[in-house]
Amino acid sequence: MGSDDAMVSPGELEQVMREAGALAMEYWPGAGNDVESWEKSPDNRVSEADLAVDRYLHRALGDLAPNAGWLSEETADDTARAEQRRCWIVDPIDGTRDFLRGRDGWCVSVALVEEGQPVLAALEAPARGQTWLARKGEGASLDGKALSCSDCAQLAGARVPIHDLPKTDRDLAKVSQPNSIALRVAMVAAGEADMVLTMRWGAEWDLAAAALIASEAGATVTAATGEPYRFNKPEPRIFGVLATAPALHGPALERWGGRAGEIANKAARPSGFVN
Structure with missing residues:
Protein backbone atom coordinates (compact mmCIF):
# COMPACT_ATOMS: atom_id res chain seq x y z
CA MET A 1 0.00 0.00 0.00
CA LEU A 147 8.44 6.22 -26.69
CA SER A 148 9.79 9.12 -28.70
CA CYS A 149 7.74 11.63 -30.64
CA SER A 150 8.45 12.43 -34.27
CA ASP A 151 10.91 15.04 -35.52
CA CYS A 152 8.42 16.57 -37.97
CA ALA A 153 9.38 20.22 -38.46
CA GLN A 154 6.82 21.66 -40.87
CA LEU A 155 3.05 21.82 -40.94
CA ALA A 156 2.79 20.75 -44.58
CA GLY A 157 2.34 17.00 -44.45
CA ALA A 158 2.10 16.84 -40.65
CA ARG A 159 -0.04 13.87 -39.59
CA VAL A 160 -3.17 14.70 -37.59
CA PRO A 161 -5.73 12.18 -36.24
CA ILE A 162 -8.92 13.66 -37.65
CA HIS A 163 -11.91 12.54 -39.73
CA ASP A 164 -12.08 15.58 -42.02
CA LEU A 165 -9.82 18.56 -42.63
CA PRO A 166 -11.12 22.09 -43.33
CA LYS A 167 -10.19 23.39 -46.79
CA THR A 168 -7.80 25.87 -45.22
CA ASP A 169 -5.85 23.08 -43.50
CA ARG A 170 -5.57 20.52 -46.26
CA ASP A 171 -1.81 20.83 -46.31
CA LEU A 172 -1.98 18.51 -43.28
CA ALA A 173 -2.25 14.71 -43.57
CA LYS A 174 -5.14 12.75 -42.03
CA VAL A 175 -4.52 9.62 -39.99
CA SER A 176 -7.04 7.41 -38.20
CA GLN A 177 -8.81 9.14 -35.29
CA PRO A 178 -9.90 7.24 -32.19
CA ASN A 179 -12.78 8.77 -30.24
CA SER A 180 -10.58 9.03 -27.14
CA ILE A 181 -8.74 12.36 -27.01
CA ALA A 182 -6.23 10.75 -24.66
CA LEU A 183 -5.37 8.13 -27.28
CA ARG A 184 -5.00 10.83 -29.93
CA VAL A 185 -2.45 12.66 -27.79
CA ALA A 186 -0.74 9.35 -27.07
CA MET A 187 -0.36 8.89 -30.83
CA VAL A 188 1.85 11.99 -30.81
CA ALA A 189 3.90 10.41 -28.03
CA ALA A 190 4.38 7.27 -30.13
CA GLY A 191 5.28 9.12 -33.32
CA GLU A 192 2.09 7.85 -34.98
CA ALA A 193 0.86 11.44 -35.39
CA ASP A 194 2.69 14.74 -35.43
CA MET A 195 0.02 17.00 -33.95
CA VAL A 196 -3.30 17.05 -32.13
CA LEU A 197 -5.33 20.25 -31.86
CA THR A 198 -8.76 20.71 -30.31
CA MET A 199 -10.48 24.04 -29.70
CA ARG A 200 -13.33 23.51 -27.26
CA TRP A 201 -13.88 23.42 -23.53
CA GLY A 202 -13.13 20.13 -21.86
CA ALA A 203 -12.08 18.80 -18.50
CA GLU A 204 -8.86 17.93 -16.74
CA TRP A 205 -9.64 14.22 -16.79
CA ASP A 206 -9.56 14.32 -20.60
CA LEU A 207 -5.86 15.17 -20.73
CA ALA A 208 -4.01 14.88 -17.42
CA ALA A 209 -2.59 11.41 -18.15
CA ALA A 210 -2.01 11.86 -21.88
CA ALA A 211 -0.26 15.21 -21.36
CA LEU A 212 2.42 13.58 -19.20
CA ILE A 213 2.84 10.62 -21.57
CA ALA A 214 3.32 12.91 -24.56
CA SER A 215 5.63 15.36 -22.81
CA GLU A 216 7.78 12.53 -21.44
CA ALA A 217 8.11 11.27 -25.03
CA GLY A 218 9.51 14.67 -26.02
CA ALA A 219 6.35 16.32 -27.37
CA THR A 220 5.23 19.84 -26.49
CA VAL A 221 1.80 19.90 -24.86
CA THR A 222 -0.22 22.98 -23.92
CA ALA A 223 -3.77 24.25 -24.00
CA ALA A 224 -4.98 25.22 -27.48
CA THR A 225 -4.07 28.85 -26.76
CA GLY A 226 -0.50 27.91 -25.84
CA GLU A 227 -0.94 28.32 -22.10
CA PRO A 228 0.69 25.69 -19.89
CA TYR A 229 -1.58 23.27 -18.11
CA ARG A 230 -2.16 23.24 -14.39
CA PHE A 231 -4.29 20.45 -12.98
CA ASN A 232 -6.39 19.92 -9.85
CA LYS A 233 -7.88 23.39 -10.05
CA PRO A 234 -11.08 24.13 -8.11
CA GLU A 235 -12.90 24.40 -11.46
CA PRO A 236 -11.33 21.59 -13.49
CA ARG A 237 -12.01 22.85 -16.99
CA ILE A 238 -9.44 23.41 -19.74
CA PHE A 239 -9.63 24.85 -23.22
CA GLY A 240 -8.49 22.36 -25.80
CA VAL A 241 -5.09 20.86 -26.40
CA LEU A 242 -2.15 21.48 -28.69
CA ALA A 243 0.17 18.48 -28.59
CA THR A 244 2.91 18.49 -31.21
CA ALA A 245 6.35 17.39 -32.20
CA PRO A 246 8.56 20.10 -30.64
CA ALA A 247 9.36 21.99 -33.84
CA LEU A 248 5.68 22.23 -34.82
CA HIS A 249 4.36 23.96 -31.72
CA GLY A 250 5.42 27.46 -32.70
CA PRO A 251 4.09 27.28 -36.27
CA ALA A 252 0.87 25.69 -35.02
CA LEU A 253 0.31 28.51 -32.53
CA GLU A 254 1.04 31.06 -35.23
CA ARG A 255 -1.64 29.53 -37.46
CA TRP A 256 -4.32 28.59 -34.94
CA GLY A 257 -3.52 30.28 -31.61
CA GLY A 258 -5.42 33.48 -32.39
CA ARG A 259 -8.48 31.53 -33.49
CA ALA A 260 -8.31 29.41 -30.34
CA GLY A 261 -8.19 32.52 -28.17
CA GLU A 262 -11.23 34.00 -29.90
CA ILE A 263 -13.22 30.79 -29.47
CA ALA A 264 -12.21 30.48 -25.82
CA ASN A 265 -13.30 34.04 -25.11
CA LYS A 266 -16.60 33.77 -26.98
CA ALA A 267 -17.61 30.29 -25.90
CA ALA A 268 -20.40 30.13 -23.36
CA ARG A 269 -19.52 28.87 -19.93
CA PRO A 270 -19.87 25.09 -20.32
CA SER A 271 -22.61 23.34 -18.41
CA GLY A 272 -20.90 19.97 -18.78
CA PHE A 273 -17.95 18.25 -20.37
CA VAL A 274 -18.23 16.27 -23.57
CA ASN A 275 -15.90 13.42 -24.54
Missing part, protein backbone atom coordinates in the same frame (compact mmCIF):
# COMPACT_ATOMS: atom_id res chain seq x y z
CA GLY A 2 1.26 3.48 -0.82
CA SER A 3 1.41 6.47 1.51
CA ASP A 4 1.07 10.19 0.99
CA ASP A 5 4.84 10.65 1.15
CA ALA A 6 5.78 7.59 -0.93
CA MET A 7 5.60 7.74 -4.69
CA VAL A 8 3.36 5.16 -6.28
CA SER A 9 5.41 3.06 -8.69
CA PRO A 10 4.56 2.61 -12.38
CA GLY A 11 4.33 -1.13 -11.74
CA GLU A 12 1.71 -0.64 -9.04
CA LEU A 13 -0.33 1.62 -11.28
CA GLU A 14 0.04 -0.75 -14.25
CA GLN A 15 -1.44 -3.61 -12.24
CA VAL A 16 -4.46 -1.51 -11.27
CA MET A 17 -4.91 -0.35 -14.85
CA ARG A 18 -4.86 -3.87 -16.25
CA GLU A 19 -7.57 -4.89 -13.80
CA ALA A 20 -9.61 -1.82 -14.69
CA GLY A 21 -9.24 -2.63 -18.37
CA ALA A 22 -10.33 -6.22 -17.81
CA LEU A 23 -13.41 -4.98 -15.96
CA ALA A 24 -14.30 -2.61 -18.81
CA MET A 25 -13.96 -5.46 -21.32
CA GLU A 26 -16.67 -7.37 -19.46
CA TYR A 27 -19.11 -4.70 -20.68
CA TRP A 28 -17.63 -3.83 -24.10
CA PRO A 29 -20.07 -4.48 -26.97
CA GLY A 30 -17.13 -5.26 -29.25
CA ALA A 31 -16.67 -8.46 -27.27
CA GLY A 32 -20.33 -9.37 -27.66
CA ASN A 33 -21.51 -7.89 -24.37
CA ASP A 34 -24.67 -5.90 -23.69
CA VAL A 35 -24.21 -2.66 -21.78
CA GLU A 36 -26.76 -0.18 -20.50
CA SER A 37 -26.13 3.48 -21.34
CA TRP A 38 -27.97 6.79 -21.05
CA GLU A 39 -27.47 10.52 -21.60
CA LYS A 40 -26.25 12.43 -18.56
CA SER A 41 -26.36 15.64 -20.61
CA PRO A 42 -27.14 16.35 -24.29
CA ASP A 43 -24.76 14.43 -26.58
CA ASN A 44 -22.87 13.07 -23.57
CA ARG A 45 -23.51 9.41 -22.88
CA VAL A 46 -22.43 7.35 -19.90
CA SER A 47 -22.73 3.62 -19.34
CA GLU A 48 -22.79 1.14 -16.50
CA ALA A 49 -19.23 0.29 -17.52
CA ASP A 50 -18.05 3.85 -16.78
CA LEU A 51 -19.54 3.65 -13.30
CA ALA A 52 -18.22 0.16 -12.54
CA VAL A 53 -14.67 1.09 -13.58
CA ASP A 54 -14.92 4.34 -11.62
CA ARG A 55 -15.89 2.48 -8.45
CA TYR A 56 -13.05 0.01 -8.89
CA LEU A 57 -10.45 2.73 -9.50
CA HIS A 58 -11.64 4.82 -6.57
CA ARG A 59 -11.04 1.88 -4.28
CA ALA A 60 -7.80 0.58 -5.82
CA LEU A 61 -6.11 3.94 -6.32
CA GLY A 62 -7.21 4.99 -2.86
CA ASP A 63 -5.27 2.02 -1.52
CA LEU A 64 -2.14 3.13 -3.40
CA ALA A 65 -2.28 6.76 -2.22
CA PRO A 66 -4.90 7.03 0.53
CA ASN A 67 -4.31 10.72 1.21
CA ALA A 68 -4.56 11.87 -2.39
CA GLY A 69 -7.61 13.77 -3.57
CA TRP A 70 -9.99 12.43 -6.20
CA LEU A 71 -11.28 13.99 -9.40
CA SER A 72 -13.19 11.79 -11.83
CA GLU A 73 -15.64 12.37 -14.65
CA GLU A 74 -18.07 9.96 -13.01
CA THR A 75 -17.85 11.06 -9.36
CA ALA A 76 -19.52 14.13 -7.84
CA ASP A 77 -16.71 16.63 -7.34
CA ASP A 78 -15.59 17.71 -3.90
CA THR A 79 -13.55 20.85 -4.58
CA ALA A 80 -11.72 20.39 -1.27
CA ARG A 81 -9.46 18.04 -3.28
CA ALA A 82 -7.90 21.17 -4.85
CA GLU A 83 -6.35 21.97 -1.46
CA GLN A 84 -4.54 18.64 -1.34
CA ARG A 85 -0.94 18.29 -2.53
CA ARG A 86 -1.73 15.17 -4.53
CA CYS A 87 -4.80 14.16 -6.49
CA TRP A 88 -5.87 11.29 -8.72
CA ILE A 89 -7.44 12.52 -11.96
CA VAL A 90 -9.47 9.82 -13.67
CA ASP A 91 -11.56 9.16 -16.74
CA PRO A 92 -12.91 5.61 -16.30
CA ILE A 93 -13.64 5.31 -20.03
CA ASP A 94 -12.34 8.03 -22.33
CA GLY A 95 -13.95 7.62 -25.72
CA THR A 96 -17.37 6.39 -24.61
CA ARG A 97 -18.80 6.70 -28.13
CA ASP A 98 -16.30 4.21 -29.54
CA PHE A 99 -16.80 1.98 -26.51
CA LEU A 100 -20.57 1.84 -27.00
CA ARG A 101 -20.23 1.25 -30.75
CA GLY A 102 -17.91 -1.70 -30.19
CA ARG A 103 -14.90 0.13 -31.62
CA ASP A 104 -11.46 0.02 -30.01
CA GLY A 105 -10.74 3.77 -29.80
CA TRP A 106 -11.27 4.08 -26.03
CA CYS A 107 -9.15 3.74 -22.93
CA VAL A 108 -9.01 4.04 -19.15
CA SER A 109 -7.11 7.21 -18.21
CA VAL A 110 -5.44 7.85 -14.83
CA ALA A 111 -2.94 10.46 -13.63
CA LEU A 112 -1.50 11.22 -10.23
CA VAL A 113 -1.02 14.98 -9.95
CA GLU A 114 1.28 16.65 -7.44
CA GLU A 115 1.33 20.42 -6.90
CA GLY A 116 -0.72 20.87 -10.07
CA GLN A 117 1.46 18.74 -12.37
CA PRO A 118 1.11 15.07 -13.40
CA VAL A 119 3.89 12.92 -11.97
CA LEU A 120 2.59 9.47 -12.89
CA ALA A 121 0.19 8.50 -15.66
CA ALA A 122 -1.26 5.53 -17.47
CA LEU A 123 -3.66 4.77 -20.29
CA GLU A 124 -5.07 1.27 -20.60
CA ALA A 125 -6.59 0.44 -23.99
CA PRO A 126 -7.57 -3.21 -23.52
CA ALA A 127 -9.46 -3.55 -26.80
CA ARG A 128 -6.16 -2.68 -28.50
CA GLY A 129 -3.99 -4.63 -26.05
CA GLN A 130 -2.07 -1.46 -25.15
CA THR A 131 -0.72 -0.09 -21.88
CA TRP A 132 0.83 3.39 -21.86
CA LEU A 133 2.88 4.51 -18.85
CA ALA A 134 4.86 7.58 -17.88
CA ARG A 135 6.61 8.87 -14.80
CA LYS A 136 7.82 12.45 -14.61
CA GLY A 137 11.49 12.69 -15.53
CA GLU A 138 11.72 9.01 -16.47
CA GLY A 139 10.17 8.87 -19.93
CA ALA A 140 7.11 7.16 -21.35
CA SER A 141 6.48 3.68 -22.68
CA LEU A 142 3.97 1.67 -24.68
CA ASP A 143 3.83 -2.00 -23.67
CA GLY A 144 7.28 -1.66 -22.14
CA LYS A 145 8.94 0.02 -25.15
CA ALA A 146 10.29 3.55 -24.72
Whole structure:
Protein backbone atom coordinates (compact mmCIF):
# COMPACT_ATOMS: atom_id res chain seq x y z
CA MET A 1 0.00 0.00 0.00
CA GLY A 2 1.26 3.48 -0.82
CA SER A 3 1.41 6.47 1.51
CA ASP A 4 1.07 10.19 0.99
CA ASP A 5 4.84 10.65 1.15
CA ALA A 6 5.78 7.59 -0.93
CA MET A 7 5.60 7.74 -4.69
CA VAL A 8 3.36 5.16 -6.28
CA SER A 9 5.41 3.06 -8.69
CA PRO A 10 4.56 2.61 -12.38
CA GLY A 11 4.33 -1.13 -11.74
CA GLU A 12 1.71 -0.64 -9.04
CA LEU A 13 -0.33 1.62 -11.28
CA GLU A 14 0.04 -0.75 -14.25
CA GLN A 15 -1.44 -3.61 -12.24
CA VAL A 16 -4.46 -1.51 -11.27
CA MET A 17 -4.91 -0.35 -14.85
CA ARG A 18 -4.86 -3.87 -16.25
CA GLU A 19 -7.57 -4.89 -13.80
CA ALA A 20 -9.61 -1.82 -14.69
CA GLY A 21 -9.24 -2.63 -18.37
CA ALA A 22 -10.33 -6.22 -17.81
CA LEU A 23 -13.41 -4.98 -15.96
CA ALA A 24 -14.30 -2.61 -18.81
CA MET A 25 -13.96 -5.46 -21.32
CA GLU A 26 -16.67 -7.37 -19.46
CA TYR A 27 -19.11 -4.70 -20.68
CA TRP A 28 -17.63 -3.83 -24.10
CA PRO A 29 -20.07 -4.48 -26.97
CA GLY A 30 -17.13 -5.26 -29.25
CA ALA A 31 -16.67 -8.46 -27.27
CA GLY A 32 -20.33 -9.37 -27.66
CA ASN A 33 -21.51 -7.89 -24.37
CA ASP A 34 -24.67 -5.90 -23.69
CA VAL A 35 -24.21 -2.66 -21.78
CA GLU A 36 -26.76 -0.18 -20.50
CA SER A 37 -26.13 3.48 -21.34
CA TRP A 38 -27.97 6.79 -21.05
CA GLU A 39 -27.47 10.52 -21.60
CA LYS A 40 -26.25 12.43 -18.56
CA SER A 41 -26.36 15.64 -20.61
CA PRO A 42 -27.14 16.35 -24.29
CA ASP A 43 -24.76 14.43 -26.58
CA ASN A 44 -22.87 13.07 -23.57
CA ARG A 45 -23.51 9.41 -22.88
CA VAL A 46 -22.43 7.35 -19.90
CA SER A 47 -22.73 3.62 -19.34
CA GLU A 48 -22.79 1.14 -16.50
CA ALA A 49 -19.23 0.29 -17.52
CA ASP A 50 -18.05 3.85 -16.78
CA LEU A 51 -19.54 3.65 -13.30
CA ALA A 52 -18.22 0.16 -12.54
CA VAL A 53 -14.67 1.09 -13.58
CA ASP A 54 -14.92 4.34 -11.62
CA ARG A 55 -15.89 2.48 -8.45
CA TYR A 56 -13.05 0.01 -8.89
CA LEU A 57 -10.45 2.73 -9.50
CA HIS A 58 -11.64 4.82 -6.57
CA ARG A 59 -11.04 1.88 -4.28
CA ALA A 60 -7.80 0.58 -5.82
CA LEU A 61 -6.11 3.94 -6.32
CA GLY A 62 -7.21 4.99 -2.86
CA ASP A 63 -5.27 2.02 -1.52
CA LEU A 64 -2.14 3.13 -3.40
CA ALA A 65 -2.28 6.76 -2.22
CA PRO A 66 -4.90 7.03 0.53
CA ASN A 67 -4.31 10.72 1.21
CA ALA A 68 -4.56 11.87 -2.39
CA GLY A 69 -7.61 13.77 -3.57
CA TRP A 70 -9.99 12.43 -6.20
CA LEU A 71 -11.28 13.99 -9.40
CA SER A 72 -13.19 11.79 -11.83
CA GLU A 73 -15.64 12.37 -14.65
CA GLU A 74 -18.07 9.96 -13.01
CA THR A 75 -17.85 11.06 -9.36
CA ALA A 76 -19.52 14.13 -7.84
CA ASP A 77 -16.71 16.63 -7.34
CA ASP A 78 -15.59 17.71 -3.90
CA THR A 79 -13.55 20.85 -4.58
CA ALA A 80 -11.72 20.39 -1.27
CA ARG A 81 -9.46 18.04 -3.28
CA ALA A 82 -7.90 21.17 -4.85
CA GLU A 83 -6.35 21.97 -1.46
CA GLN A 84 -4.54 18.64 -1.34
CA ARG A 85 -0.94 18.29 -2.53
CA ARG A 86 -1.73 15.17 -4.53
CA CYS A 87 -4.80 14.16 -6.49
CA TRP A 88 -5.87 11.29 -8.72
CA ILE A 89 -7.44 12.52 -11.96
CA VAL A 90 -9.47 9.82 -13.67
CA ASP A 91 -11.56 9.16 -16.74
CA PRO A 92 -12.91 5.61 -16.30
CA ILE A 93 -13.64 5.31 -20.03
CA ASP A 94 -12.34 8.03 -22.33
CA GLY A 95 -13.95 7.62 -25.72
CA THR A 96 -17.37 6.39 -24.61
CA ARG A 97 -18.80 6.70 -28.13
CA ASP A 98 -16.30 4.21 -29.54
CA PHE A 99 -16.80 1.98 -26.51
CA LEU A 100 -20.57 1.84 -27.00
CA ARG A 101 -20.23 1.25 -30.75
CA GLY A 102 -17.91 -1.70 -30.19
CA ARG A 103 -14.90 0.13 -31.62
CA ASP A 104 -11.46 0.02 -30.01
CA GLY A 105 -10.74 3.77 -29.80
CA TRP A 106 -11.27 4.08 -26.03
CA CYS A 107 -9.15 3.74 -22.93
CA VAL A 108 -9.01 4.04 -19.15
CA SER A 109 -7.11 7.21 -18.21
CA VAL A 110 -5.44 7.85 -14.83
CA ALA A 111 -2.94 10.46 -13.63
CA LEU A 112 -1.50 11.22 -10.23
CA VAL A 113 -1.02 14.98 -9.95
CA GLU A 114 1.28 16.65 -7.44
CA GLU A 115 1.33 20.42 -6.90
CA GLY A 116 -0.72 20.87 -10.07
CA GLN A 117 1.46 18.74 -12.37
CA PRO A 118 1.11 15.07 -13.40
CA VAL A 119 3.89 12.92 -11.97
CA LEU A 120 2.59 9.47 -12.89
CA ALA A 121 0.19 8.50 -15.66
CA ALA A 122 -1.26 5.53 -17.47
CA LEU A 123 -3.66 4.77 -20.29
CA GLU A 124 -5.07 1.27 -20.60
CA ALA A 125 -6.59 0.44 -23.99
CA PRO A 126 -7.57 -3.21 -23.52
CA ALA A 127 -9.46 -3.55 -26.80
CA ARG A 128 -6.16 -2.68 -28.50
CA GLY A 129 -3.99 -4.63 -26.05
CA GLN A 130 -2.07 -1.46 -25.15
CA THR A 131 -0.72 -0.09 -21.88
CA TRP A 132 0.83 3.39 -21.86
CA LEU A 133 2.88 4.51 -18.85
CA ALA A 134 4.86 7.58 -17.88
CA ARG A 135 6.61 8.87 -14.80
CA LYS A 136 7.82 12.45 -14.61
CA GLY A 137 11.49 12.69 -15.53
CA GLU A 138 11.72 9.01 -16.47
CA GLY A 139 10.17 8.87 -19.93
CA ALA A 140 7.11 7.16 -21.35
CA SER A 141 6.48 3.68 -22.68
CA LEU A 142 3.97 1.67 -24.68
CA ASP A 143 3.83 -2.00 -23.67
CA GLY A 144 7.28 -1.66 -22.14
CA LYS A 145 8.94 0.02 -25.15
CA ALA A 146 10.29 3.55 -24.72
CA LEU A 147 8.44 6.22 -26.69
CA SER A 148 9.79 9.12 -28.70
CA CYS A 149 7.74 11.63 -30.64
CA SER A 150 8.45 12.43 -34.27
CA ASP A 151 10.91 15.04 -35.52
CA CYS A 152 8.42 16.57 -37.97
CA ALA A 153 9.38 20.22 -38.46
CA GLN A 154 6.82 21.66 -40.87
CA LEU A 155 3.05 21.82 -40.94
CA ALA A 156 2.79 20.75 -44.58
CA GLY A 157 2.34 17.00 -44.45
CA ALA A 158 2.10 16.84 -40.65
CA ARG A 159 -0.04 13.87 -39.59
CA VAL A 160 -3.17 14.70 -37.59
CA PRO A 161 -5.73 12.18 -36.24
CA ILE A 162 -8.92 13.66 -37.65
CA HIS A 163 -11.91 12.54 -39.73
CA ASP A 164 -12.08 15.58 -42.02
CA LEU A 165 -9.82 18.56 -42.63
CA PRO A 166 -11.12 22.09 -43.33
CA LYS A 167 -10.19 23.39 -46.79
CA THR A 168 -7.80 25.87 -45.22
CA ASP A 169 -5.85 23.08 -43.50
CA ARG A 170 -5.57 20.52 -46.26
CA ASP A 171 -1.81 20.83 -46.31
CA LEU A 172 -1.98 18.51 -43.28
CA ALA A 173 -2.25 14.71 -43.57
CA LYS A 174 -5.14 12.75 -42.03
CA VAL A 175 -4.52 9.62 -39.99
CA SER A 176 -7.04 7.41 -38.20
CA GLN A 177 -8.81 9.14 -35.29
CA PRO A 178 -9.90 7.24 -32.19
CA ASN A 179 -12.78 8.77 -30.24
CA SER A 180 -10.58 9.03 -27.14
CA ILE A 181 -8.74 12.36 -27.01
CA ALA A 182 -6.23 10.75 -24.66
CA LEU A 183 -5.37 8.13 -27.28
CA ARG A 184 -5.00 10.83 -29.93
CA VAL A 185 -2.45 12.66 -27.79
CA ALA A 186 -0.74 9.35 -27.07
CA MET A 187 -0.36 8.89 -30.83
CA VAL A 188 1.85 11.99 -30.81
CA ALA A 189 3.90 10.41 -28.03
CA ALA A 190 4.38 7.27 -30.13
CA GLY A 191 5.28 9.12 -33.32
CA GLU A 192 2.09 7.85 -34.98
CA ALA A 193 0.86 11.44 -35.39
CA ASP A 194 2.69 14.74 -35.43
CA MET A 195 0.02 17.00 -33.95
CA VAL A 196 -3.30 17.05 -32.13
CA LEU A 197 -5.33 20.25 -31.86
CA THR A 198 -8.76 20.71 -30.31
CA MET A 199 -10.48 24.04 -29.70
CA ARG A 200 -13.33 23.51 -27.26
CA TRP A 201 -13.88 23.42 -23.53
CA GLY A 202 -13.13 20.13 -21.86
CA ALA A 203 -12.08 18.80 -18.50
CA GLU A 204 -8.86 17.93 -16.74
CA TRP A 205 -9.64 14.22 -16.79
CA ASP A 206 -9.56 14.32 -20.60
CA LEU A 207 -5.86 15.17 -20.73
CA ALA A 208 -4.01 14.88 -17.42
CA ALA A 209 -2.59 11.41 -18.15
CA ALA A 210 -2.01 11.86 -21.88
CA ALA A 211 -0.26 15.21 -21.36
CA LEU A 212 2.42 13.58 -19.20
CA ILE A 213 2.84 10.62 -21.57
CA ALA A 214 3.32 12.91 -24.56
CA SER A 215 5.63 15.36 -22.81
CA GLU A 216 7.78 12.53 -21.44
CA ALA A 217 8.11 11.27 -25.03
CA GLY A 218 9.51 14.67 -26.02
CA ALA A 219 6.35 16.32 -27.37
CA THR A 220 5.23 19.84 -26.49
CA VAL A 221 1.80 19.90 -24.86
CA THR A 222 -0.22 22.98 -23.92
CA ALA A 223 -3.77 24.25 -24.00
CA ALA A 224 -4.98 25.22 -27.48
CA THR A 225 -4.07 28.85 -26.76
CA GLY A 226 -0.50 27.91 -25.84
CA GLU A 227 -0.94 28.32 -22.10
CA PRO A 228 0.69 25.69 -19.89
CA TYR A 229 -1.58 23.27 -18.11
CA ARG A 230 -2.16 23.24 -14.39
CA PHE A 231 -4.29 20.45 -12.98
CA ASN A 232 -6.39 19.92 -9.85
CA LYS A 233 -7.88 23.39 -10.05
CA PRO A 234 -11.08 24.13 -8.11
CA GLU A 235 -12.90 24.40 -11.46
CA PRO A 236 -11.33 21.59 -13.49
CA ARG A 237 -12.01 22.85 -16.99
CA ILE A 238 -9.44 23.41 -19.74
CA PHE A 239 -9.63 24.85 -23.22
CA GLY A 240 -8.49 22.36 -25.80
CA VAL A 241 -5.09 20.86 -26.40
CA LEU A 242 -2.15 21.48 -28.69
CA ALA A 243 0.17 18.48 -28.59
CA THR A 244 2.91 18.49 -31.21
CA ALA A 245 6.35 17.39 -32.20
CA PRO A 246 8.56 20.10 -30.64
CA ALA A 247 9.36 21.99 -33.84
CA LEU A 248 5.68 22.23 -34.82
CA HIS A 249 4.36 23.96 -31.72
CA GLY A 250 5.42 27.46 -32.70
CA PRO A 251 4.09 27.28 -36.27
CA ALA A 252 0.87 25.69 -35.02
CA LEU A 253 0.31 28.51 -32.53
CA GLU A 254 1.04 31.06 -35.23
CA ARG A 255 -1.64 29.53 -37.46
CA TRP A 256 -4.32 28.59 -34.94
CA GLY A 257 -3.52 30.28 -31.61
CA GLY A 258 -5.42 33.48 -32.39
CA ARG A 259 -8.48 31.53 -33.49
CA ALA A 260 -8.31 29.41 -30.34
CA GLY A 261 -8.19 32.52 -28.17
CA GLU A 262 -11.23 34.00 -29.90
CA ILE A 263 -13.22 30.79 -29.47
CA ALA A 264 -12.21 30.48 -25.82
CA ASN A 265 -13.30 34.04 -25.11
CA LYS A 266 -16.60 33.77 -26.98
CA ALA A 267 -17.61 30.29 -25.90
CA ALA A 268 -20.40 30.13 -23.36
CA ARG A 269 -19.52 28.87 -19.93
CA PRO A 270 -19.87 25.09 -20.32
CA SER A 271 -22.61 23.34 -18.41
CA GLY A 272 -20.90 19.97 -18.78
CA PHE A 273 -17.95 18.25 -20.37
CA VAL A 274 -18.23 16.27 -23.57
CA ASN A 275 -15.90 13.42 -24.54
